[in-house]
Amino acid sequence: MSLTSNRKDSVAVVGVGTTKWGAMPEHDATSLGIWALREAAEDAGIRLQDIDGLICQRLTDYQKFVQVTNITPKLVTATPGAGRMTGGTIQLAVQAILSGLLDTVAVVYGNDGRSAGAKYGGKGDSYGTGADQMWFPYGMTSPGAVHSMLFQRHAHLYHSTIEQLGTVSLTFRQHATLNPEAVMRKPITMDDYLASRFICEPLRLLDYCLINDGGVALILTAGDRAKDLKQKPVYVRGIAQQSRLAQGELPEDFGYAAMQRASKTVHEMAEVGRDDVDALMIYDNFTPIVLFALEGFGYAPRGEGGAFVQSGALALGGRYPTNTNGGHLSESYMQGWNLQAEAVRQLRGGLGARQVPGAETVQYLQGGPLCTSIIYGTEAA
């Protein structure tokens, strides 16, 4: 037996589990992850004991996790609780299966941010290097403020408008009205958007994601095994990441160069181009990053992400329906994980009014600073 003797040639998501979203003070993050994993195992038609790899994100108590689930993985690990880590966490699972190290991997996310009062700004915010010395004395803090500044820069260079951001918010809210699980389902108008209060100007409340409690679990296995399981497999056709942390917190180019590298790799792996993609899932912690991601991953020319959004391309019925569950802005901020769940469900079909008809390929885009993309498909690459 060599290090590569068990190599596999494809990986599929065979189980997806989600909790409810909202305020659930009776659960901590670990408990929410366990809930999600139980749902995912039921969905996949496997026993928890069949799981031989466990990768936790954000939920911190992996020991309690394995004790309560009574699983005995060959590999347990945990990644930090930042949304930027989501793509890399899934990459670990994919590579562990491809290499033959593991057969059936659960990637599990649990987040009790709402009940625990998670703050994304102020003391303890580590978004800026040395922020306590160079940012906090000026009152600078929070990922939202960083995106606010980046949008100002984008507007300065490319004449992007607030109404374009509003269109992102309205589009995803419209999708959420079709999703019974979404936290925010009330339709909004541009007037509502423009009347919402500033958090960090020019960004408003409706430019910000929704911090909630919840959990998501995905179960992945090799393609040859996936065929025998309960659900129609959804294949991970390509997955790539390119970080751009080295250039600082406010990147000169909105992360374009890094996104372009990740984009090239993911399409080469997946052997599908943007023309083949039926729907997008875009990491939307704040509205401006949707514009940056569309441009960085080549869906819109540089500087024209806002116009692309205004064309209706991201709406259901448009060319690239995006965040059909409502995304982080209107379903729930699950740090990329609910977008993975939605991608898988779109490819399985049967989502009713929010189903993208005939969806065969869905691409996940995450802008900086760990630019990541995943291409899921109904067929293996």
Added chain:
Amino acid sequence: MNTLEYKKPLPPITEQSRPFWQATRERRLQLPRCDHCGTFHTYFEPWCSQCGGEGVHWETLSGRGRIWANCRFHKHYFPGFDGPYNVAMVELEEGPRIMTNIVGTAHGTLDEIPIGMAVQAVFEDVNDTVTLVKFQPVEAPQP
């Protein structure tokens, strides 16, 4: 200024950053500069992110720059702030970019501090040991 009344965050001055804060007391903006490739750092470590070299020296900058990005906080995350306030990233004439507040405008609104506006460093004593470097429009009257 009464130290007891100053509630905003104060920088935790470290051995590595002490020269920065000593210079601001003297009304100078000074940054560490790589001994090897000359890149200015806006972090306080001895290693250069550009050339990988080790070792820095301190150089005084002109204090002139332009607004590179801006925003205005309406939500407060720290004590001591009263009402909306701006934060800007200023690109210094010598190249590096630093976070700051823009002072010396009528209302502190974003339209008063557009990206590209020329600004000049001013120094604000906030207590007996800390002086912050802020910026004001160059055309503004001197205080």
